[in-house]
Amino acid sequence: MRINHLSPLYPTDPRVHRAYSEILNIVLLSRHIMDVSRMLIERNVGHEYGSLSGHFHWSFRNDCFTLWQRTGYNHLTCFPQRLIAVHFGTIAAKDKEIDNVSLN
Secondary structure (H helix, E strand, C coil), X not given: CCCXXXXXXXXXXXXXXXXXXXXXXXXXXXXXXXXXXXXXXXXXXXXXCCCHHHHEEEEEECCEEEEEEECCCCCCCEEEEEEEEEEHHHHHHHHHHHHHHHHC
């Protein structure tokens, strides 16, 4: 899977880098887009670095998972640039590749 970082990560909070790497791990480890959604919800609360949605805003729209950084922890506004955008087909293709490897 190829993920392009579209803008820099701003140091709005000392824990933002850790939260960002957690989201990237979720995207990389997920077998399909529903796993991304489920894992983001599960890991959104109860962590020592705060909720993931407190640092970031994400959406599943137009066949794409898109991530924006909030201007501060739990702020309603986000920086205008997207951090990452991953097309659903990329995650599905990764899933198909994993299934093919396990069948061989």
